[in-house]
Amino acid sequence: MPRVRGGSKRKESRKKIMALAKGFKGKRGTSHRIAKQAVMKALRNSYIDRRRRKRDFRRLWITRISAAAKLNGMSYSKFIGGLERQEVGLNRKILAEIAVHDAETFAVLVGTAKEGVAEE
Amino acid sequence: MQRTFVAKNEEIGKSWNRDWYLVNAEGKRLGRLASEIAMILQGKRKPIYTPHVDTGDYVVVINAAKIDLSGNKWDQKLYRRHSGYIGGLKEIPYRRLIEKRPTFPVREAVRRMLPKTTLGRRMLRKLKVYAGPEHPHTAQRPEEIAL
Numbered sequence: 001m002p003r004v005r006g007g008s009k010r011k012e013s014r015k016k017i018m019a020l021a022k023g024f025k026g027k028r029g030t031s032h033r034i035a036k037q038a039v040m041k042a043l044r045n046s047y048i049d050r051r052r053r054k055r056d057f058r059r060l061w062i063t064r065i066s067a068a069a070k071l072n073g074m075s076y077s078k079f080i081g082g083l084e085r086q087e088v089g090l091n092r093k094i095l096a097e098i099a100v101h102d103a104e105t106f107a108v109l110v111g112t113a114k115e116g117v118a119e120e
Numbered sequence: 121m122q123r124t125f126v127a128k129n130e131e132i133g134k135s136w137n138r139d140w141y142l143v144n145a146e147g148k149r150l151g152r153l154a155s156e157i158a159m160i161l162q163g164k165r166k167p168i169y170t171p172h173v174d175t176g177d178y179v180v181v182i183n184a185a186k187i188d189l190s191g192n193k194w195d196q197k198l199y200r201r202h203s204g205y206i207g208g209l210k211e212i213p214y215r216r217l218i219e220k221r222p223t224f225p226v227r228e229a230v231r232r233m234l235p236k237t238t239l240g241r242r243m244l245r246k247l248k249v250y251a252g253p254e255h256p257h258t259a260q261r262p263e264e265i266a267l
Binding site for chain 1: 122124125164165166167168169170171
């Protein structure tokens with residue numbers, strides 16, 4: 001069997017790595033040996049952070065809802081508890097957007113939540 | 121898809137878009153007051169709060185020298201710093217510190233509650249502390265709030 005030389009395949013795989021490392025700082029973007037490690041780490045981090053993003057945003061929404069609820073004289077936990085009781089099906093993302101853009105509607109929601117709390 | 125609102129530095133970052141608050145520290149507990157101030161400086165009391173943007177407001181504290189502590193902290197609360205040399209630990213009890221630098225305890229308590237980042241240090245610059253009842257920010261017309 002004829003001997004196979006690996007040059008072309010190797011070039012392909014290097015090109016792939018170097019393309020992913022484009023824009024990295026210093027040798028991490030120019031030298032294949034360093035770039036390979038950097039790319040592995042970058043892909044791992046982006047995988048982790050795509051999952052983290054969901055938690056990060058939920059935290060942000062809760063902070064915003066909490067601030068808006070306190071402006072209307074209600075704590076976050078009481079507010080969410082009251083809405084739950086009234087079976088208001090809005091999620092935290094939409095509640096946060098309402099809190100930012102439409103304070104009047106949010107005040108109405110706080111009113112609803114207060115009724116919910118009072119029912120107990 | 122409905123995208124989450126993000127506050128822009130160009131709009132909120134301008135000082136004329138920020139509010140001013142006046143806090144009278146007389147007789148207030150140091151830590152409890154500081155945590156409320158830290159919340160205002162960070163903008164966490166506003167629905168537009170955005171973590172990477174400073175959405176906070178200005179806080180003017182007056183009568184900082186007349187702030188109160190619970191328990192025996194007047195003599196037992198020690199402010200420590202280390203010069204880096206051997207035996208370079210300096211300790212000063214609250215009672216002596218408040219005489220020497222009356223605005224320091226409030227500022228320091230708030231500083232330690234803010235994020236230890238560039239943004240955190242920028243937030244601290246919005247805090248103005250004065251030992252007595254006067255302050256030079258009448259032009260900003262700070263709104264007095266009870267904390």
